[in-house]
Amino acid sequence: MVTELVKRIRGLRIRHDTEHISGNIYATCPHWWAWWIPNTLPVWNFYDDEGNIHSCSITYGTEPTIITSSGNIIGGIWFGAPDVYLVHGQALDNKTKNAERPTLFVLYEHRVDAEQLTYPTGTTSALLIIPQSAKWSAELSSSMHRGMMSAIQDIMKRAFVDIIDATWVPTYNSNLAGTGQGLPGEANSLVMTLRWRSYS
Amino acid sequence: MALQCRCGQPVDAFGVPSCYTKMAPIVKLIFTTQVNELINNPSADLELSPANTKFPDIYRLVTPRLDDVSSERPEAITEEIGATKYYVRDAARTITATVGQLPTEWAQRIAELRCQANLGVFLVDANGTIWGRKVDTNTGVAGAALPVVPSSVDIQFAFPTYSSVQKHIISFQMPFVLADYEIIPLWNEPNVLNYSTPQPVGFRVFQQGSNWVVFLFSKYHAPNGTIVVPITGVTPLAAIEVRDSSGASVVASGNTDLGNGRYQLNNPLTTGTQYILDCTAVTTPPRSQFDWPSVRAPFRA
Numbered sequence: 088m089v090t091e092l093v094k095r096i097r098g099l100r101i102r103h104d105t106e107h108i109s110g111n112i113y114a115t116c117p118h119w120w121a122w123w124i125p126n127t128l129p130v131w132n133f134y135d136d137e138g139n140i141h142s143c144s145i146t147y148g149t150e151p152t153i154i155t156s157s158g159n160i161i162g163g164i165w166f167g168a169p170d171v172y173l174v175h176g177q178a179l180d181n182k183t184k185n186a187e188r189p190t191l192f193v194l195y196e197h198r199v200d201a202e203q204l205t206y207p208t209g210t211t212s213a214l215l216i217i218p219q220s221a222k223w224s225a226e227l228s229s230s231m232h233r234g235m236m237s238a239i240q241d242i243m244k245r246a247f248v249d250i251i252d253a254t255w256v257p258t259y260n261s262n263l264a265g266t267g268q269g270l271p272g273e274a275n276s277l278v279m280t281l282r283w284r285s286y287s
Numbered sequence: 288m289a290l291q292c293r294c295g296q297p298v299d300a301f302g303v304p305s306c307y308t309k310m311a312p313i314v315k316l317i318f319t320t321q322v323n324e325l326i327n328n329p330s331a332d333l334e335l336s337p338a339n340t341k342f343p344d345i346y347r348l349v350t351p352r353l354d355d356v357s358s359e360r361p362e363a364i365t366e367e368i369g370a371t372k373y374y375v376r377d378a379a380r381t382i383t384a385t386v387g388q389l390p391t392e393w394a395q396r397i398a399e400l401r402c403q404a405n406l407g408v409f410l411v412d413a414n415g416t417i418w419g420r421k422v423d424t425n426t427g428v429a430g431a432a433l434p435v436v437p438s439s440v441d442i443q444f445a446f447p448t449y450s451s452v453q454k455h456i457i458s459f460q461m462p463f464v465l466a467d468y469e470i471i472p473l474w475n476e477p478n479v480l481n482y483s484t485p486q487p488v489g490f491r492v493f494q495q496g497s498n499w500v501v502f503l504f505s506k507y508h509a510p511n512g513t514i515v516v517p518i519t520g521v522t523p524l525a526a527i528e529v530r531d532s533s534g535a536s537v538v539a540s541g542n543t544d545l546g547n548g549r550y551q552l553n554n555p556l557t558t559g560t561q562y563i564l565d566c567t568a569v570t571t572p573p574r575s576q577f578d579w580p581s582v583r584a585p586f587r588a
């Protein structure tokens with residue numbers, strides 16, 4: 088059951104229009120990759136409409152996002168959901184320490200309801216771990232949370248997954264030491280209860 | 288077609304195969320005007336591309352993901368004579384779909400379907416299975432689009448409230464002769480769920496000083512109060528063609544990019560004359576972003 092959930096999220100491909108500004112600079116609507124502030128700026132690989140891959144740097148927490156691309160983006164950009172890992176609850180602490188970008192961890196421990204004449208329904212918890220480069224002010228946190236929540240809502244909607252509830256939890260993970268884009272020990276977590284149905 | 292009883296009507300065996308495709312909730316609709324075309328090779332016939340010769344319009348008539356699709360068919364129409372009930376005909380099936388958070392202008396695209404002489408629809412479920420109609424042919428069985436009664440197409444925009452978002456509610460009917468058992472899976476293509484439809488292109492052709500200008504724009508507004516969004520950087524310029532009313536010969540074509548979505552033509556037009564604007568050969572912005580293949584439309588100068 089839960090593998091179907093993960094497969095659906097991993098299979099998503101989302102397209103955003105881009106607006107050419109000048110040279111290889113474009114504007115687009117932000118998504119999950121823009122609603123956080125990394126410590127070291129990552130390179131994002133976006134596909135364009137022709138299937139060309141571009142290495143891009145972007146602005147964070149802005150609307151629209153400004154993209155500086157390695158080449159000429161034709162049409163729009165295509166991207167997927169954040170990396171998704173299916174993990175056992177007891178391994179969560181260890182697994183999340185390497186989250187260098189916003190990463191979704193779905194707990195394997197899930198509940199299934201199966202009744203006659205209904206689709207089997209699964210419920211589990213998932214954590215979106217966002218490595219954080221510094222303490223955010225309450226105002227900045229609020230604006231980032233709003234954008235990220237909207238992005239995750241879009242992703243889950245496309246994957247036919249209901250978010251039953253979601254809570255922002257500032258977390259300190261003593262193991263969060265291997266991060267390239269965040270700082271040791273700092274993370275922002277969106278803890279969600281997800282519900283999905285198996286249609287097969 | 289609804290079953291019409293005939294003399295000596297046999298009853299087929301009730302056995303069913305062990306494995307068969309189950310319908311998941313419908314999440315997208317693909318409309319087409321080619322309702323009578325038969326599908327024998329689904330992977331090619333249902334390809335979402337302007338190069339699809341059988342269904343050349345399906346690449347641009349795929350709805351965004353729909354939030355809630357339901358379908359109802361009232362009980363069959365019957366007549367009671369004395370104490371006996373007689374079946375008259377099936378009732379027509381209605382499909383109703385709700386989609387949230389789309390621009391208000393999108394409703395015009397759906398309303399335009401009402402003006403078509405022929406209209407069909409494919410249903411896409413959450414597993415990426417495309418559902419259509421089973422058609423008996425002289426040589427076997429083929430697929431086709433589900434027929435839609437064009438005059439029944441309706442779309443309503445629902446205002447947001449304090450507890451709900453803005454949404455569109457689409458509804459249309461299928462002919463009463465379409466029997467439920469004719470609805471079958473034609474093909475499974477999960478990529479359809481991620482498919483992004485190109486946007487329609489608006490145009491105006493007008494005289495500016497001594498020159499004639501083609502103005503190309505998106506049919507959607509942009510945030511920040513931009514009501515008209517020009518389509519800039521269209522190339523090749525020569526692909527912006529104005530043809531005579533028969534479409535046979537090119538009267539004028541674009542030769543100068545004036546900026547802001549305006550393109551100057553190389554020859555003058557005659558006011559009051561009927562022409563055809565043909566931008567089907569435009570390559571930039573790409574066809575995945577704007578629907579150039581369908582920009583071949585008549586206008587009066």
